Amino acid sequence: MLAIARILVRRVALLIPLMLGIVLFVFLVMRFSDSDPASAFFQGANPTPEQLQRFREENGLLDPLPVRYVAFVGDLLQGDMGTGVLVRTPVLDQVTTALPLTLQLTFLGLAIAVVLALVLGITAAIHRDRLPDQIIRVVSLTGVAAPSFWLALLMIQYLAVGQGWFPTGGYVNPADSFGGWLKTMTMPALALSLPVAAQLTRIVRTAVVEELDKDYVRTAIGSGLPPVVVVGRNVLRNALINPLTVLGLRVGYLLGGAVVIETIFSLPGMGKLMIDAVKNGDPAVVQGVVITTAVGFVIVNLLIDILHLLVNPRLRSAA
Structure with a gap:
């Protein structure tokens, strides 16, 4: 310690x-x-x-x-980011009002991306070069090539306008209605997370395949340990080191992509705040949003470094 x-x-x-x-x-x-x-x-x-x-x-x-x-x-x-020229209120107040929504969108998208990547990546690695693996490869390649804004527009067209399952935009506070919040955040979070999930799926698959080919896995399975135990206890712990590194970098993509997604879905978060500030020539708000986003990205990568130390004892020894 x-x-x-x-x-x-x-x-x-x-x-x-x-x-x-x-x-x-x-x-x-x-x-x-x-x-x-x-x-x-x-x-x-x-x-x-x-x-x-x-x-x-x-x-x-x-x-x-x-x-x-x-x-x-x-x-x-001293916590003073200046005063906005459009709203004439402190920039810090505007940022603290918009930041919670952006954090909700980012971490909901991050959770969806991690779950999808783990499920699909591990499934593809276990069924290597068979039909499930081939299907997941095609799906992940398609997801990597699909930009978030394009997915957002497709979802609005088919899921909101066509089927009426979700609202086309707007935001409901979870304190007022959790069901309403979930409906307003599902499509933005999916549009934001699917390209990240596709990239992470390929990385998880590669890492798990490399780990499954190592001698200790064959020895453990040959000694009678169930494959589920070997994969869950040993393979995943070693295989998730590289995906963790990429995940830290992808958080920056999620934060940046939230700017576009919030604009498309009319969500009053940091993205909309910055777009409005750029349109109205409000430099204090723009620099406040950018600095806050950069600080968030740095803090998330620090947390990823901590997870690296907890997952990989060799990093602690080398350090």
Whole structure:
């Protein structure tokens, strides 16, 4: 346990310069973009040049970039992401309102992808080169080639408009109606998760096949252990290391894909918040959403690293 604690302390310490780099990148991109916070603040009001100049001076927009970056990081450490120019409310409040829905969509999609990948990948590996394996290969290749937005449109066309099984969009809070929440989130989560499930299925199949070909599996089965026990207790533990790595990277895809999916299904999450901010030239909200998403991605990958340490003792020894 002491070794694991030391590894975790090192990983967390490495997050500090990583996060500063992410914040610096977002800060520079937004500062060199065409968006002007002063013009956005006075949107539709026809401000005079003197008003624009006064706004820039009062908000430090004319200070040197290093000074503005230090002030920006200091505000972030205090939980201040600025104020949106469209809604005129703190960006942190807007993010904390939209973030729960995006997390619900992302983790529901992640759960669906993991379950499908494990079931299909293990089934294909056990029935290697037979009919179930061939069918799952074709299905997974089709899923990899199908983008999420295309699947979302197909689902709306056939499942919502055609069959009427699900609503075409909107959101119901689970506290108000869990059944309504499930109906509104099923199609977005499926559209988001199916391409990830297809990729993970192929990786799980390959990892399990490689593990099944090893000598210890043949020895265990030859000694009389049931194949189900060998696969469940030994093969999966060793085979899931590579899929875990890919899963950590795919979380970024899920977070990014949620932007498009939320827009298609009219879900008031982080994606819709950012799209509205881009349309209305609201840089404070855009950088708040991007930084929050990047922090979430980094934290998820840290959790994946912890799972690696728990699943693979060799990593702890090497570290």
